[in-house]
Amino acid sequence: MKLFVKIAFVALMGFAVYAPLSPLAAPLRIEITEGVIEPMPIAAPKFVGRGNGAGRYANEITQVIMDDLTGSGLFREIPASAHISGIDNFDAPIQFSDWKSINAQALITGAVALNGDQITVKFRLFDVFAQSDLGEGLQFVATKGSWRRMAHKVADAVYARLTGETGYFDSRVVYISEEGPKNARQKRLAIMDYDGANNRFLTDANSIVLAPRFSPNAKEIVYTSYETGMPKVFLMNVDTLKRRSLDEQPGMTFAPRFSPDGSRVILSLTERGNTDIYIIELATGQKTRLTSGASIETAPSFSPDGSQIVFESDRGGKQQIYVMPATGGTPKRISFGKGSYGTPVWSPRGDSIAFTKISGGRFHIGVMRTDGSNERLLTASFLDEGPTWSPNGRVIMFFRETAGARGAPSLYSVDITGRNLKQVKTPNFGSDPAWSRLLK
Amino acid sequence: MTSVKAVVAIVAVLGLSACGDDPFGKNKGGSDGITQSNLDPHSIAYFNETIGDTVLFDVDQSTLNEAGIALLNQQAEWLLEHPVNSVLIEGHADEQGTREYNLALGARRAAAVQSYLVSRGLTDARLRTITYGKERPLEICSDEACWSKNRRSVTVVTGGLGS
Structure with missing residues (x-):
C-alpha cells in the first residue's frame, strides 16, 4: 500500500493548482458523457480537526464537499451512520476493508487545521477497491472567511479525478x-x-x-x-x-x-x-x-x-x-x-x-x-x-x-x-x- | 387658452363617449369616478384619460391597427395644440417572449407610434422613445385577457402645459 503522500504547499491566501495526474493514477472513473443513471457511492468521513475551533470548520467543510459532489447527480453519499470506522488520524493507514464492506467505491479523507485567522485544509482521495491513492494529496491554505471556497476546491479536485473533467464548484x-x-x-x-x-x-x-x-x-x-x-x-x-x-x-x-x-x-x-x-x-x-x-x-x-x-x-x-x-x-x-x-x-x-x-x-x-x-x-x-x-x-x-x-x-x-x-x-x-x- | 378651443374639445369628448366598447385598454375615466366633463381639455389628465394614452398591438407585431391609428390621430391633434409639452413614448411587450427580444419589440412599437405622430405633423425632437420590454406589465394574469393589454405603447406627456 502506498503511504507516501505528497502535499502541494501554497502561499497564504492563495490556492493550490494541483499537479497533473499520472495517466496510471486513475483506474476509478465515472463516465458522464451519456448521463449517469447510477451515481457512484462515495464516503467522506468527517475531516479531522486540529486546533481550537477547527472541529466546526471540519464539519462544515466535509458537508459542503459532499453537497457539491452529490448535487452533481454523479455521486451518492454513504451516510456516516453506515460507516464502520471513522478517520481520527489523517496520516494513519486506511482500513480499506471497512470501506469496501459498505461498498464505498471512493473514499475522501481530510484534515482541517486552524492557526489564528489562517485555515489549512488537506485531503486524500482513495480508490477503495484498488486500495490505492487517486492522485496526490493536496493542501489548501487561506483565511477562515474563505472556508467554503476551500471546500469547493477539494470537491472540484475530487470531481476532476473521478470524472476526468474539470469541476464547476468553485464558481x-x-x-x-x-x-x-x-x-x-x-x-x-x-x-x-x-x-x-x-x-x-x-x-x-x-x-x-x-x-x-x-x-x-x-x-x-x-x-x-x-x-x-x-x-x-x-x-x-x-x-x-x-x-x-x-x-x-x-x-x-x-x-x-x-x-x-x-x-x-x-x-x-x-x-x-x-x-x-x-x-x-x-x-x-x-x-x-x-x-x-x-x-x-x-x-x-x-x-x-x-x-x-x-x-x-x-x-x-x-x-x-x-x-x-x-x-x-x-x-x-x-x-x-x-x-x-x-x-x-x-x-x-x-x-x-x-x-x-x-x-x-x-x-x-x-x-x-x-x-x-x-x-x-x-x-x-x-x-x-x-x-x-x-x-x-x-x-x-x-x-x-x-x-x-x-x-x-x-x-x-x-x-x-x-x-x-x-x-x-x-x-x-x-x-x-x-x-x-x-x-x- | 381660448374659449373656442375648449368648446371644440368638449364636442370631441361627447363624440368619443358615444363609442360603446373601449379598444384602448386604460382609457377614459368612469370606473374610477372621473367624469369626462370635469377634465380640463388642456390638462394632461384629459390627454391620458379622455383621449387615451395607450395603443394596443397584436401578438409579436409593431404595426398599428385601425384602432391605434384613430387614437393616435387624436393624440397628434392634442399634442399639436399643446406644443411645449415633452412626450415620452413607452413601448411594452407581454410576458410571452424572451427578455432581450421583448426589449427590441417594445422599441419597435414605440418607434412605430413616434413615426406615425411625426407623419401627423409633430416634430421629431419632441418625441422621445423608451422600451420596457416585459418589465412593466399593466395586467398580471397569464392569459390573453391580460397579455392583450400589456402589448402596448403609452404616450407619456410631461412638462409645462401649453398656454
Missing part, C-alpha cells in the same frame, strides 16, 4: 434578485456562490437592472440598467461596486457580453426602433457595428475562441438563431425547428449552443450543436428562459417563471443530459443568472 453566479408584485417588480443585481451561499446585493432597488454577465476573470460584470431613465449597458467591478456607462451616445443598449479575452463587449443598440449588434473596445471605447437592416438582432454571444458570434434575429420573419464571424459578415441560420428560438449562449467547450425555445405556448431550455444539428430540449414549463453554462459545460442554469398574477421567477439548474433538474436557492425571487468561469 459564482451573478443574477437579478426580484421582489414585489408582478406589476411593480423591484430588481437588484446580486452575486453568490454557485450553490447560493454568500449572497450579496450589488445595487439598490431604485432602477430596473437586467441580465448581468461576468468578465472572464469574474471580477467585473456588464449589465443593463435604467438608472439614466433608459436602458443602458454598464460595467461594474463586483468588489468595489464602481461602475461606468459603456456608451454615452444616444440610443438604448442592452444584452451585453464580454469577449473571451475580456477586452471587448458585444451588445445590441437600438436606434429609431431598430436593434442591431455592435462591439465596443473597452480600452478605447471604439464602437463597431456588426449587423444592419430593419430586423431585430440581439442576444449575441462569442464562441470561446472569439472567432464567431451566435445571436438571435427575426430577419427571416421569426426569432431564430444565427452564427456569423466575429468581424461581421454573412450570418448563417442554425435553428430550424418549430417555434421561435432566442438567448443563444455558446458553450465553454465550443461544441454546443444553449438556447430558449418558445413553441406551442411553452418555453424550453435546449442545446444544439453549433451547426444546429442534434437539438435536444432539456426542460419545459410556462416560462423557462436565459440559459447559462457551468464552467465545465456539463450543467446549465436558467430561470423558471410561474404563471398567473402571483407568478414569480426562480433559478434552476439541469445537466445537459436533461437529468438532475433542481432549484437554486436565492433569498428572493431570481432571474437572469450568469455563471462565472472557475475562480482562480
Whole structure:
C-alpha cells in the first residue's frame, strides 16, 4: 500500500493548482458523457480537526464537499451512520476493508487545521477497491472567511479525478434578485456562490437592472440598467461596486457580453426602433457595428475562441438563431425547428449552443450543436428562459417563471443530459443568472 | 387658452363617449369616478384619460391597427395644440417572449407610434422613445385577457402645459 503522500504547499491566501495526474493514477472513473443513471457511492468521513475551533470548520467543510459532489447527480453519499470506522488520524493507514464492506467505491479523507485567522485544509482521495491513492494529496491554505471556497476546491479536485473533467464548484453566479408584485417588480443585481451561499446585493432597488454577465476573470460584470431613465449597458467591478456607462451616445443598449479575452463587449443598440449588434473596445471605447437592416438582432454571444458570434434575429420573419464571424459578415441560420428560438449562449467547450425555445405556448431550455444539428430540449414549463453554462459545460442554469398574477421567477439548474433538474436557492425571487468561469 | 378651443374639445369628448366598447385598454375615466366633463381639455389628465394614452398591438407585431391609428390621430391633434409639452413614448411587450427580444419589440412599437405622430405633423425632437420590454406589465394574469393589454405603447406627456 502506498503511504507516501505528497502535499502541494501554497502561499497564504492563495490556492493550490494541483499537479497533473499520472495517466496510471486513475483506474476509478465515472463516465458522464451519456448521463449517469447510477451515481457512484462515495464516503467522506468527517475531516479531522486540529486546533481550537477547527472541529466546526471540519464539519462544515466535509458537508459542503459532499453537497457539491452529490448535487452533481454523479455521486451518492454513504451516510456516516453506515460507516464502520471513522478517520481520527489523517496520516494513519486506511482500513480499506471497512470501506469496501459498505461498498464505498471512493473514499475522501481530510484534515482541517486552524492557526489564528489562517485555515489549512488537506485531503486524500482513495480508490477503495484498488486500495490505492487517486492522485496526490493536496493542501489548501487561506483565511477562515474563505472556508467554503476551500471546500469547493477539494470537491472540484475530487470531481476532476473521478470524472476526468474539470469541476464547476468553485464558481459564482451573478443574477437579478426580484421582489414585489408582478406589476411593480423591484430588481437588484446580486452575486453568490454557485450553490447560493454568500449572497450579496450589488445595487439598490431604485432602477430596473437586467441580465448581468461576468468578465472572464469574474471580477467585473456588464449589465443593463435604467438608472439614466433608459436602458443602458454598464460595467461594474463586483468588489468595489464602481461602475461606468459603456456608451454615452444616444440610443438604448442592452444584452451585453464580454469577449473571451475580456477586452471587448458585444451588445445590441437600438436606434429609431431598430436593434442591431455592435462591439465596443473597452480600452478605447471604439464602437463597431456588426449587423444592419430593419430586423431585430440581439442576444449575441462569442464562441470561446472569439472567432464567431451566435445571436438571435427575426430577419427571416421569426426569432431564430444565427452564427456569423466575429468581424461581421454573412450570418448563417442554425435553428430550424418549430417555434421561435432566442438567448443563444455558446458553450465553454465550443461544441454546443444553449438556447430558449418558445413553441406551442411553452418555453424550453435546449442545446444544439453549433451547426444546429442534434437539438435536444432539456426542460419545459410556462416560462423557462436565459440559459447559462457551468464552467465545465456539463450543467446549465436558467430561470423558471410561474404563471398567473402571483407568478414569480426562480433559478434552476439541469445537466445537459436533461437529468438532475433542481432549484437554486436565492433569498428572493431570481432571474437572469450568469455563471462565472472557475475562480482562480 | 381660448374659449373656442375648449368648446371644440368638449364636442370631441361627447363624440368619443358615444363609442360603446373601449379598444384602448386604460382609457377614459368612469370606473374610477372621473367624469369626462370635469377634465380640463388642456390638462394632461384629459390627454391620458379622455383621449387615451395607450395603443394596443397584436401578438409579436409593431404595426398599428385601425384602432391605434384613430387614437393616435387624436393624440397628434392634442399634442399639436399643446406644443411645449415633452412626450415620452413607452413601448411594452407581454410576458410571452424572451427578455432581450421583448426589449427590441417594445422599441419597435414605440418607434412605430413616434413615426406615425411625426407623419401627423409633430416634430421629431419632441418625441422621445423608451422600451420596457416585459418589465412593466399593466395586467398580471397569464392569459390573453391580460397579455392583450400589456402589448402596448403609452404616450407619456410631461412638462409645462401649453398656454
